[in-house]
Amino acid sequence: MGLPTLTQRRDARPGSQPGSAPGARSGSTPGAGGGPGGGTSVGSGSEDIAFSRRRPVRRRAARFWNDALTTPGRMSVFAVVAIVAVLFGGTVASQTITQRQSHHETLLAEVEPVANASQTLYSSLTIADSAANTAFITGGIEPAELRDRYLQAIAASSASIIAASQGLDRSDEESIDQLAHINAQLTTYTGLVETARTNNRVANPVGSAYLASASTLMQDTILPAAADLYDRQSTSVGESDREWSSPPWGSFVLLGLAIAVLVLLQQWLWKITGRRVNPALALASVLMVATFLLTMIAGFLAANNNARGLSEGAAPMNELTRQRINAQKVRAQETLNLVRRTDPEGSAAERAAILGGVRDTLTVYLDSDEESRSRTSLDGDGAVTSAIEALDEWMAAQNRADSLYQQGDYQGAILISSGQGEGDSGAAFDEFDESMQDAIEEARDTLRTRIDNARRTSATGPDLIMALSALAAFAVIVGIAPRIREYL
Secondary structure: OOOOOHHHHHHOOOOOOOOOOOOOOOOOOOOOOOOOOOOOOHHHHHHHHHHHHHHHHHHHHHHHHHHHOOHHHHHHHHHHHHHHHHHHHHHHHHHHHHHHHHHHHHHHHHHHHHHHHHHHHHHHHHHHHHHHHHHHHOOOOOOHHHHHHHHHHHHHHHHHHHHHHHHOOOOOHHHHHHHHHHHHHHHHHHHHHHHHHHHHHOOOOHHHHHHHHHHHHHHHHHHHHHHHHHHHHHHHHHHHHHHOOOOOHHHHHHHHHHHHHHHHHHHHHHHHHOOOOOHHHHHHHHHHHHHHHHHHHHHHHHHHHHHHHHHHHHHHHHHHHHHHHHHHHHHHHHHHHHHHOOOOHHHHHHHHHHHHHHHHHHHHOOOOOOHHHHOOOOOOOOHHHHHHHHHHHHHHHHHHHHHHHHOOOHHHHHHHHHOOOOOOHHHHHHHHHHHHHHHHHHHHHHHHHHHHHHHHHOOOHHHHHHHHHHHHHHHHHHHHHHHHHOOO
């Protein structure tokens, strides 16, 4: 029997049938498929091409998955997870501290100065109104001291408007409009005061009407706008400081997660390699623990300084400012009553209630006994004590002036109310107002010192945290690379 020919061997392949044409498939008919001379359709050819393109991708994915399931593959995946956790935690912690530093710098350079300028604006406006009234009731040519006091108060008001407008955020259109409104109304006010002053010099009774209109404009329009501006800016300081008065808990969580991943990696390597300690991974863990401690210390110190700045600086400053404003309103009303020749008996009870509240507030910030030492003290230089003493003298002097007025001694009431001698109401109020300003400045210094301490606490933190995190990530690579090579 001879050997089969090449054609016979080809025809004998599985699926071929005797007598079928060479190369023809089982069940196929010549010319099937609709194409000329037979062949596959266009749609079938496109599917085959797409399938042939997907097969290498699937093979690579399957190969990668199979490699990842091996011991060196799992080591690589675990190492990548550890590196990502280390770098991500360090980056977030660094950025958080940087944001807090930027906030502190903005608070010190912009937000707090605007609030202080708003407070100065209100006080200056009130002092100007009181000085104008006091100068008027002296009759004729007013004392040079009162005139200078009025002019200085107006100048301080203008300077405060400029300072506040420069520090305001351009998006705060409401505050900008308020400043523009105050500035425009202040021009009207000074014009009315000058008209009243001119008429008063020639003993023209209409001068009192002009001064009453000026004081009404100040009390009903300008001062409420200034008070609203101060309230908004002081609230902004409190909210900004309160926002960063808690530790960076998110950074703590991420750094703690990175440390946990490193510990789990070392335990897993111990199980599969039998080596209890991996020096490089141990170093990475130590570096991340140091990063966590650095972030924790910086975060808690900054949060503590923020919280203390809020409780020992911002809150007392706001409270003292409001009480100073209340006292200034009382003083302006006292002098206006004399201008209008209004019987002060109707306002005496209200004045006593307001000034009593001012006194109660001031006693909170004394440190004369053991019980009050746990509270904030602003009497380091005796400002609060001086304010209380001056307040008592002012109330007593004004009561004497009211008594003289009710007895018909109008000139005697004017002398006590506007006088600058010992026991006079004018001198006592001036001393009280100066002492209040000193106490407010002490509270402001406390606030700014705490904010600055919070800023300086974490000055080098961001760069150091990033450096430690980068070193920890490099240590992970150094520690895992030799273990992977052992399996290759």
